[in-house]
Amino acid sequence: DAGITQSPRHKVTETGTPVTLRCHQTENHRYMYWYRQDPGHGLRLIHYSYGVKDTDKGEVSDGYSVSRSKTEDFLLTLESATSSQTSVYFCATISPLQGGELFFGEGSRLTVL
């Protein structure tokens, strides 16, 4: 267990508003990830980070930005939320030196009306 906490766990917002989801980890893992999960699509990688201030795009990065100013926090921002971004968002971390398995948070359910 990498002590991953996602906040908020549930959020309802309106189209066009900015939204920020936070992922906090307590294990000092170097890599952090944001995925979204939608029916029929499994998990799709949005962005990931390989260190403080080091991030890279995933499969579905359009409309999302991320920031990592501290090892323990990885923020996902929707600058102007759209209904297509209604989804469940999962944060994950990995420590390659400790086996390479991903540890997941419990998810954040976002509804954009």
Added chain:
Amino acid sequence: SQQGEEDPQALSIQEGENATMNCSYKTSINNLQWYRQNSGRGLVHLILIRSNEREKHSGRLRVTLDTSKKSSSLLITASRAADTASYFCATAKSSGTYKYIFGTGTRLKVLA
């Protein structure tokens, strides 16, 4: 498009039977991992197999990897109702980026 694709998309079996699900991927990989997700929860790691391994066991789980066919299979033996969940494979390219891409998953239902 996603790196991994699982099949079948859904599988329904009786308790005690074996369940097999498959994962195909597109590029050379460093390792392949299988995860389980209970409804509405985060994913939990099951097993990791490296590109130079062909088979791995963990309890009732058996994973095989065929890099020539770019495919893997997960076998759950003597299934239980508690095995009901979705199962996903995840791969990272062999370039060492740790950019893990997941497949679409297999929904397994084990009937008591």
